[in-house]
Amino acid sequence: MSLRGRRFLIHGPMGLALIAVFWSVSWLHVDPFGRHSFFGLWLGYILVVDSIVLWRRGESLLTRSPAGFVLMFVASAPLWWAFEGINQLTDNWHYVGVSHYSASQYGLLATWNFSIVIPAVFETAELLSAFAVIQRFSHGSKLSLPGPALVAISAFGILMIPAMALWPRFVYPVAWMSLFLILDPVNLALGRPSIASDIRRGDWRNVAAFALGALVCGWFWEMWNFRALPKWEYAIPYLGFARVFEMPVLGYLGYLPFGLEVYAGYHFLTGWFSSDVKN
Secondary structure, rough: OOHHHHHHHHHHHHHHHHHHHHHHHHHHHOOOOOOOHHHHHHHHHHHHHHHHHHHHHOOOOHHHHHHHHHHHHHHHHHHHHEEEEEHHOOOOOEEEEEOOOOHHHHHHHHHHHHHHHHHHHHHHHHHHHHOHHHHHHHOOOOOOOOHHHHHHHHHHHHHHHHHHOOOOHHHHHHHHHHHHHHHHHHHHHHHOOOOHHHHHOOOOOOHHHHHHHHHHHHHHHHHHHOOOOEEEEEEOOOOHHHHHOEEEEHHHHHHHHHHHHHHHHHHHHHHOOOOOOOO
C-alpha cells in the first residue's frame, strides 16, 4: 500500500470515529461530554477532509506541513474573538446554555472551540481546489487595483467598524467583509499571500475556493449546532425569516465573504511569525 493510502487509513477513519462519537453525545445531550463536543466534532471533520484531499492529490495541509497545520489552530482563536468583538456592536448572535460557566471557564472553552475555524475553512477550500471546477477560475478577469484604490478599500473597511456601532440594525451585514477589506490590502503591502495579488493576475481560484469552502463549513456549523447545547441563536434585523436550522436562509450568504476574511486573517496573523501554509 502506498504512503498516501496508509495515511488515509490512519486519520480518515479516526476523523469519522470522532464525528460519530461527538455528534451523538452532542445531540443526545450526554453530559458532560455533550457540552464539550464541539472541538472533537470539528477535529473529526478536519481530519476526514484532510484525508480525502490526501487521497485525491497525494498531499494535504497536514502531511505537507504539520507545523503549519497546528499554527492554523493557534491563529484561529484570536481571529474568531475579533468577530465576537464585532458582535458586541451588532448583537446578531448569542449563546444559550453557557450561564453556569464562570468567566474564566467560558473564556478557555470558547478559545478552545474557536480554534477550529481556520483549519476547517482551509481544509474545505483545499478539497474544493482539487476539483476541476475551481481550476477554471485560474484565468479570469484581471483587476488592476492600484495602490490608492487599495488604501481606499482598507479605509472603507475601517470606517465600517464605527458604522456598525452607530447603526447596527442597518450596517450589520458588513461584519462579514470589513476585516477582509482592512487586512487583505495590508497583506499585499507586506508581501504576504493576498486575494488582491491573486486577482491582479486574474487568478480567482482562492476567491472561489474559500468563499465556497466557508459556505460548506457554514452548513455543517449550523446543522451540528441545531440540537446542541450549548448552542448559538441569531437575532438578525429584517432578514431573520426562512430559517435553515438556526440561521435565516439569507444569512448563509455571509459565509461567502467570511471565507475571504479567514484567508486574509490567517495570513495577517501568521505572517508575523511564519508562512508555512500557502493557498
